Amino acid sequence: MVMRLTENLKFNSTTNNIYLSQSKYAELMEQISTQKRINKPSDDPVGTRAVLDYRKTQASVEQYRRNVDASKGWLNMTETKLANIRDLLVQMRETAITQATATATAETRATAAETVDLLTQEIYTLANSQYNGRYLFAGSKTETEPFSTTARTSTSIGTAEAASGNTFDGTIAAGGTYTGTVNKTYVVKVTTGGALGTAVCDISADGGRTWGVTGQTIPAGGTITLGDGVTLTFTDSGTNRLAADDIFYADALTTGYFNGDGEEISVNVGEGVSFAYNLSGEDIFTNGGSGTTDIFRTLHGLKAALQNNELAGIQSALDGLEEASNSVNLHVSKAGSKQNRLEVTDSNLVDLDYQVTQLRSNTEDADVAKVITEFSQRETALKAAYQIAATIGNISILSFMR
């Protein structure tokens, strides 16, 4: 059968062809200008999902690297300070060795005592160093100056504090004698409010990180035992009683010079990878926790022995200094190895970033050469469509009729 080609059919198919060519043309134009194959989710839904995942990974990697950099800064500072302390300890040891000989006199020892005192002050300054306003060696108590110049001769329990947002307006007092071997911050969190005798609380010995005792009822007498001999006594004012989430805390400190704690502080350096970037003063400078030697006691002991011209004291301080050097050395290398670990982590992150960038580019980026070739093909097609549109009405039987 002969096809009847009607006027509408001719014009419809022409406009359809132009539309088709134009839309493909515009799509390719967008790809060329953005250099991307995927410009909206529907261009490639599966690819879009992958690209978004890659982008998120890249953003995470960027942040992890930032964290690695900040940790490196902290550790670098830690290492420098400890290395300085190590050098000062060496000087001090030389002084002590000289003064431990028979040729030393009371006068030379008194002068040496001055030197030791100066060096000790320097070590204090170093051990109390800050990085970005936070104390390097205070454990998690980064706002507390970790070392004091005078020793506590007995354990101490700090003033009990009530958090500012508490409902409870009675008084609290910490009491007892601390029998623990490391510094702790006890925290009491009220879980069920009410009058003394009915209120229930949780108790933490690590500043509130974990709750060692839960569901402890506060007796009518108001005194609860926090642990290691520390007690806390509540006195109800009778008006605003204990309420849930009221927080009370008290520091318990051992003897010695250290005011910080042995807690780690950490940062995320990978998906689910936490990295503790601090070295606690407790481990380095005290004999509490996993620390081995009380460095400041040795230093103060040396000074006293020199002032008092006591050979035995100087000799025992020499042993102490050796232990001190060992401890500081150990931690210098710990800081170094932590930095090495960060280097490894960082280079892994760089690799990951590179791979993900590649993957993302493969998925997302347009193959420009191919797109441009296709573009010029489409251009030809579009030109042809226009040409046809321009000539479509030109020829009909009318041209031949008079």
Added chain:
Amino acid sequence: MSSIGQILNTAKEALLAHQVAIGVTGTNVANVSTPGYSRQRAVIEAKGTMESIENDVQIGVEVTQVQRLFDQFIEARINDQSSLLSYSETRQDALSQIEAIFNESQQDGLSSVMDRFWKAWDDLSFNPTGEVERFAVVSAAENLATTLREYSNQLTDVQDSMNSRLSDNITQLNSYLADIADTTGKIIQVQSGGGNTNDLMDKRSELLKKVSETLNIQYMQRSDGSLDIFMSNGKALVQGDRYWALEAVQNTATGFYDVAFEEDNTEILNDAIAGGRLGACLDVRDTDATDYLGQLNTLAAAIADEVNAQHIEGFDRNGNVGGLFFDDVTEAKNMAVSSAILADLSLIAASATVNGDGDNAQAMSGLRDALTMRGDTIPFSSYLNSLIGQIGEDVAAANRSYGQRNAVMNTLIGQKEQVSGVSIDEEMVNLVRFQMGYSAAGKMITASQEMIDTLLGLVD
């Protein structure tokens, strides 16, 4: 043997018949661009015979009817396809709008805002007492909340626009139905009087196509010229010259319109509408957008929940237990940083202990990768990415189906055009033919006159 009078009469009929035929050709040419016009054809038939001695002699011609060239089966397929095509077109259009909302290639897409939020916590973990870092956390959080609210509002806007389109389309549909019933009335009248209904039929076909574009229908044409239209559940929209208007009834529970008959607006017809623009409006509004919004709400609620749960684990600057960081929300449109935090930055619980260590901020930033969604199997970002992927897939599918249906439609229109369309070339050829016939008939009259003259000359 025919008389000269008969010849003259035949010539007259031939003249008239060709005149009509030329007139029909003229109408066709005039309507070459009229949408919905079906070409017409003058059906010319030989008329009557006269008994003569030897054999019967043809004695005339007449135009028995002006035929409308029309294939009702192609028309039926076009109407079906119209429903599908306008459904796809409307849905594609709406989904593209939604896709534009979730276009994450822009800098401030939800996923990058989420990233910045977690980053801010990381920075805070390094300096838990820093005012700048605290401020950065709150501003990133507000940014996140605002973005979630905006996405939710924009999705709701799409739903609202679908809703008002639904109501507009129903108003329009009612006028189509009224016109069809009215036209049918005229057709029945004209047809019973034996008149020509071609123009009315064309007009009604156009209206029927518009109804098909509005919703999916079934219809049947009856011999008396009436056209009965039913919804897919068998309820009549038009019967003879009567029609039943639809109404957009506000649903008090959803706040959106339901479709019902004006006569009895308690019976909701939403489920009977699957095609056309009405079908697309309902599907986008109640299925697609509702689904996306539901997922966005799930995401917002989960972020608020997880962040809050982590926040109350920590201690603020003053040693208090952390409070709610975000308002406790179930819907993205209400997402907001708690007013207490906004008023006092020191209430951000950055530390895991009362000593200001920053570890709670670190734990918070860990939520970035924590498996928190879909029964704790994927992190927030994957949930969002799969939502965006799903929208992309839906849009791509809608685009494809639109493309396919459009192609089918073009083929059908081509088929229809072959039967009903006007071809100028053809009309011109017909014109030449009818003109020749007309001239020849004229010649017959001249010839008859000469014959009479000859006869009269014999008498002289």
